[in-house]
Amino acid sequence: xxxxxxxxxxxxxxxxxxxxxxxxxxxxxxxxxxxxxxxxxxxxxxxxxxxxxxxxxxxxxxxxxxxxxxxxxxxxxxxxxxxxxxxxxxxxxxxxxxxxxxxxxxxxxxxxxxxxxxxxxxxxxxxxxxxxxxxxxxxxxxxxxxxxxxxxxxxxxxxxxxxxxxxxxxxxxxxxxxxxxxxxxxxxxxxxxxxxxxxxxxxxxxxxxxxxxxxxxxxxxxxxxxxxxxxxxxxxxxxxxxxxxxxxxxxxxxxxxxxxxxxxxxxxxxxxxxxxxxxxxxxxxxxxxxxxxxxxxxxxxxxxxxxxxxxxxxxxxxxxxxxxxxxxxxxxxxxxxxxxxxxxxxxxxxxxxxxxxxxxxxxxxxxxxxxxxxxxxxxxxxxxxxxxxxxxxxxxxxxxxxxxxxxxxxxxxxxxxxxxxxxxxxxxxxxxxxxxxxxxxxxxxxxxxxxxxxxxxxxxxxxxxxxxxxxxxxxxxxxxxxxxxxxxxxxxxxxxxxxxxxxxxxxxxxxxxxxxxxxxxxxxxxxxxxxxxxxxxxxxxxxxxxxxxxxxxxxxxxxxxxxxxxxxxxxxxxxxxxxxxxxxxxxxxxxxxxxxxxxxxxxxxxxxxxxxxxxxxxxxxxxxxxxx
DNA sequence: GGGTAAG
DNA sequence: CTTACCCAACGCGAT
DNA sequence: ATCGCG
Ligand SMILES: [Mn+2]
Ligand SMILES: [Mn+2]
Numbered sequence: 001x002x003x004x005x006x007x008x009x010x011x012x013x014x015x016x017x018x019x020x021x022x023x024x025x026x027x028x029x030x031x032x033x034x035x036x037x038x039x040x041x042x043x044x045x046x047x048x049x050x051x052x053x054x055x056x057x058x059x060x061x062x063x064x065x066x067x068x069x070x071x072x073x074x075x076x077x078x079x080x081x082x083x084x085x086x087x088x089x090x091x092x093x094x095x096x097x098x099x100x101x102x103x104x105x106x107x108x109x110x111x112x113x114x115x116x117x118x119x120x121x122x123x124x125x126x127x128x129x130x131x132x133x134x135x136x137x138x139x140x141x142x143x144x145x146x147x148x149x150x151x152x153x154x155x156x157x158x159x160x161x162x163x164x165x166x167x168x169x170x171x172x173x174x175x176x177x178x179x180x181x182x183x184x185x186x187x188x189x190x191x192x193x194x195x196x197x198x199x200x201x202x203x204x205x206x207x208x209x210x211x212x213x214x215x216x217x218x219x220x221x222x223x224x225x226x227x228x229x230x231x232x233x234x235x236x237x238x239x240x241x242x243x244x245x246x247x248x249x250x251x252x253x254x255x256x257x258x259x260x261x262x263x264x265x266x267x268x269x270x271x272x273x274x275x276x277x278x279x280x281x282x283x284x285x286x287x288x289x290x291x292x293x294x295x296x297x298x299x300x301x302x303x304x305x306x307x308x309x310x311x312x313x314x315x316x317x318x319x320x321x322x323x324x325x326x327x328x329x330x331x332x333x334x335x336x337x338x339x340x341x342x343x344x345x346x347x348x349x350x351x352x353x354x355x356x357x358x359x360x361x362x363x364x365x366x367x368x369x370x371x372x373x374x375x376x377x378x379x380x381x382x383x384x385x386x387x388x389x390x391x392x393x394x395x396x397x398x399x400x401x402x403x404x405x406x407x408x409x410x411x412x413x414x415x416x417x418x419x420x421x422x423x424x425x426x427x428x429x430x431x432x433x434x435x436x437x438x439x440x441x442x443x444x445x446x447x448x449x450x451x452x453x454x455x456x457x458x459x460x461x462x463x464x465x466x467x468x469x470x471x472x473x474x475x476x477x478x479x480x481x482x483x484x485x486x487x488x489x490x491x492x493x494x495x496x497x498x499x500x501x502x503x504x505x506x507x508x509x510x511x512x513x514x515x516x517x518x519x520x521x522x523x524x525x526x527x528x529x530x531x532x533x534x535x536x537x538x539x540x541x542x543x544x545x546x547x548x549x550x551x552x553x554x555x556x557x558x559x560x561x562x563x564x565x566x567x568x569x570x571x572x573x574x575x576x577x578x579x580x581x582x583x584x585x586x587x588x589x590x591x592x593x594x595x596x597x598x599x600x601x602x603x604x605x606x607x608x609x610x611x612x613x614x615x616x617x618x619x620x621x622x623x624x625x626x627x628x
Numbered sequence: 629g630g631g632t633a634a635g
Numbered sequence: 636c637t638t639a640c641c642c643a644a645c646g647c648g649a650t
Numbered sequence: 651a652t653c654g655c656g
Contacts, residue, residue, distance in 0.1 A: 189639095206632060229633030230640045279634095280638075289635055290638050341629080382643070384629050394643050399630050411645090435629060459656085515647095537648065537655055549656075551647055557656080 010183035016151035023146040024154040030078035062140040075107035108144035119175040159188035196273040208241035231293030338430040369563035376442040377420040384436030387567040401431035407447035438567035441558035459549035468588035495566035511555040518550035520626035576607040
């Protein structure tokens with residue numbers, strides 16, 4: 001077994017090589033590491049021969065646990081962010097939480113296995129062996145899969161998922177140490193350092209400054225290479241602006257300052273700051289195309305910044321055909337008078353439901369839906385590129401279509417008021433659809449008095465394995481216990497596994513009083529069958545039980561809108577049920593944006609028709625019976 | 629998705 | 636015209 | 651204070 005090996009390195013090329021003779025892998029940016037495993041002994045060695053075994057002790061353990069006596073692996077130690085996660089995981093966790101990051105060893109080659117040197121074998125024979133060796137193993141050690149052929153598609157995917165690029169490898173080639181033409185790397189972006197020589201004023205709502213003016217040293221002179229105006233966070237914008245103000249100067253530090261109106265708006269500064277900037281390519285006249293700011297280099301003296309040699313292109317592909325002009329997106333259909341961009345955008349790619357179809361769905365049920373959702377502050381779940389894409393909660397709205405109303409909400413510990421979205425009619429809902437809103441969550445109070453709730457909701461969240469009949473029975477129990485107190489209630493599906501029981505009340509008690517009542521009521525329900533019900537949110541206490549969530553009944557908390565869609569597979573919707581259906585339905589009623597109309601055609605009547613006219617109050621008598 | 633930047 | 640990037644929440648209960 | 655949760 002060899003004690004050391006020089007790694008194979010990829011040549012940089014401009015385009016991904018085409019043809020079936022290539023395997024394409026995502027290019028990871030990290031530490032290139034060879035792992036030598038000999039029985040229990042593992043060494044992790046970097047490209048320049050440094051031993052990193054102690055630093056990467058978690059990885060050392062993973063390699064030691066591999067089912068092989070001897071092995072040499074090649075790969076990259078990377079910090080893997082959880083954005084390769086599937087839609088549903090992403091949706092569950094899209095709240096802002098510190099991104100947990102872990103060092104992961106992404107292995108892409110196997111050079112030695114149990115007495116056999118595999119370096120002479122073809123890549124297409126080495127990789128299956130590697131996959132078998134590390135498969136089913138996740139966490140610290142992962143197999144780097146590849147795509148056969150379709151290099152252009154692979155590159156496009158890599159770049160749109162903001163990966164660094166693609167490494168293409170000849171499938172029939174042995175492992176050769178050193179720089180090789182069998183491995184070709186293609187980068188989505190180039191990255192380089194530049195001297196900051198000035199800045200421009202901000203426009204619109206932008207703060208601090210607009211762009212940084214950049215230059216490089218060239219034969220002792222500073223040459224202007226363009227400006228970078230994107231990639232800044234609000235924090236870096238403010239920080240950099242403060243530093244720029246201290247180093248302003250009258251004259252341009254570059255020998256070739258831009259002329260005309262462009263130049264007039266530039267504030268020149270002493271050339272002491274160095275910025276790291278990514279860009280797609282150099283233009284003919286020596287400027288950066290599509291530059292984006294990455295960060296300031298604190299460690300690099302400005303006078304050492306020179307233009308790096310443009311990449312040599314050993315690639316043979318001559319010219320890229322100009323892409324056919326994407327048919328201009330001028331076709332914006334109107335629904336309820338609201339203009340929709342990208343009407344064919346797939347919001348639910350699994351079932352082929354588009355933005356336009358969602359708008360038409362809301363149009364078709366608006367009359368039934370509006371009484372229950374209009375004139376309330378809203379929380380929104382937006383997924384502008386569909387439920388499988390990045391989703392996020394939004395409460396404060398700005399730059400929404402005019403059809404979407406707003407209500408000023410006073411948030412605790414905030415002297416200012418904040419605008420929340422509000423539905424005033426069908427056009428508002430279509431306006432939300434235009435903004436990629438896949439879930440609408442109304443408050444339990446109305447815009448004209450947000451601090452006086454007019455309805456409670458009991459949210460039944462069953463353990464996934466509980467049968468429908470149990471969930472339905474629980475809802476019926478809650479209904480009858482509410483009835484004993486003198487309260488009528490209404491039922492709906494949630495679009496998930498659970499149910500919502502809705503109780504309209506006369507606006508009078510505060511949120512605190514309503515929450516106390518809800519908690520006491522749920523505690524009472526739990527006491528009836530503690531083995532089946534729980535009021536405790538913690539997942540560990542919910543196994544095999546139904547979690548009855550009373551915390552929905554607090555200020556600012558919400559439940560998904562009735563008739564509202566869910567950002568989940570299949571485009572499910574939350575649907576009103578007759579109480580009789582809870583008794584008679586043998587299976588969980590499940591409806592979608594696509595098929596709800598079939599139910600409405602045959603149902604006859606509206607299960608929630610008399611909810612809005614119901615007048616009932618939370619009384620002293622009810623409270624005392626619950627011991628509040 | 630909208631807004632602010634760049635080429 | 637294009638591309639690239641940032642930004643888009645919060646409160647409760649348990650520990 | 652921080653975490654888990656919806
Ligand atoms: Mn629920
Ligand atoms: Mn976008």
